[in-house]
Each structure stands twice: as C-alpha cells, then as structure tokens.
Amino acid sequence: AAVGLIASTGLSARFLARISLYALTAVQLHTAYLCAFESNLNYPRWLRTRVALRSIAAGAIYLRMLGVQTNSNEERVLAQSPKSSHSGPYAIGLTLMAVFTGLTGLLSFPGRLLQIDHNAQLIEQNAHWPLLAGLASCVNFCLGLCFCVASLLHTVPLLVTWNLLPPHSHIQNRLFRLGDFLTLIGLVALLLIRDSHVQYWVVNGCEFWLHCHLLLNSFIIFAGILVTADLSKASERHGNVKRTKLA
Helix, strand or coil: CHHHHHHHHHHHCCCCHHHHHHHHHHHHHHHHHHHHHCCCCCCCHHHHHHHHHHHHHHHHHHHHHHHHHHHHHHHHHHCCCHHHCCCCHHHHHHHHHHHHHHHHHHHHCCCCCCCCCHHHHHHHHCCCCHHHHHHHHHHHHHHHHHHHHHHHHHHHHHHCCCCCCCCCCCHHHHHHHHHHHHHHHHHHHHHHHHHCCHHHHHHCCCCHHHHHHHHHHHHHHHHHHHHHHHHHHHHHHHHHHHHHHHC
C-alpha cells in the first residue's frame, strides 16, 4: 500500500514518472498473482478471480503507458516507423489487456452457451439490478461478445506478420484503438449494470473496501486507456512530422 501511495504521488507530480509507473505495475501484478495463486487468502474463488482480472488490466494500462513513452523517445532519436513500435512494455501490456478482456468476456456469456466456471459466472451474471432481470441473458451475451471481440483486436495485430502492409501503416493502431473503444464500452456497462449494485456484492461476501478497490481499478483502466490513446496520437504526429522532414 505504501509503495502504491508513493508511486501514485510521484506519477501525479511527474516526479520520476517512469519509475513510478514500474512500481505501480509491480503492485498491480503482485496483487493479481496473490489473488490467483495464494491459497491462504480467505476469499471465494470467484472474488479472487474478479480482483485478479481488474489488477491485471490496471497493470496492463501502466505497461502500455510506459511503452508509448518509450516509443516516443525512440522516434525522436531513430525516427522508427510505427510498424516496429509495438514491442516491449507496450506489447506485454496489450497481451495482459487481452487476457483481461477475453476472460471477462467468457465469464459474461450465459452458462448455457459457454461454461467456464459455473459459480463465478452465476455470481457475475446475477449482479444486475432487479429492473434488468428480463434482459439479463441478452445483456450478458452482449457484454461477453463486446469483451471477446476487444480481446481479439488486442491480440491479432501482435500475432500477424504485417509484411504485406505498406510502410508506416497505421492499421495496427486502428485495431488497437477499436479494441480499446470496445473495452471502454464494456467497462461502462459493467459499472452501470453490475458494479453499481454494491449491496449485492457485499451480501455475497465482497467486503466494502475491496469493492471500492475494484471500482478504483476500473477507473484506472478507463482513464489509462484515454491517456494511452492521447500519447499514441501525439507519438504518431511526431513520427509523421519527423518523416516529412527527412523526406
């Protein structure tokens, strides 16, 4: 907690921002590891899964912010093309984000269509407000589809070889942004439909402070995606200006 507080303060004050981002990433991934593999935690598996996924996504956001900053600095020196810019921290962040969106999507699908973890799916899908009871199956399916498509959009550009694309193609960035857009839609829907039903989660064993932690991580993911998008656009504009001068 102390490391997270100090690192957050340093990031907000832009003091040792890169070190602060690395520290925040380590805190989030360590939390995810403990929730996923530490058997001594006195929480049900569905709740540990829920916390681990949000922590993975928050860590992924910090890594992507690090990657965008690194790529921007490299472009100033080497004028490298966007074709080779998605590596290192940024690629790891995208991979972790794909894990978050993929598993969240699979857990959102109705159990009769796809069953991953019966108890976790049941808890997640019954978290909606009573007013939405008649639309629950449709809402769950749409959420699952939204997150799974976002996962594919984050994963496929990293796996496919882009040899057939023209130099300096921005197709990768557009796919990543579309994946981020779908992730934002899914997060907002989760917040309004499930996460806002605080009483449900507390009754089912999620402590209030832990639910607040989940909401905070959701805000970090949401804000981080917007910040990363702005950093990526600024990096692209700088790269375009640099290539124009070189031409």
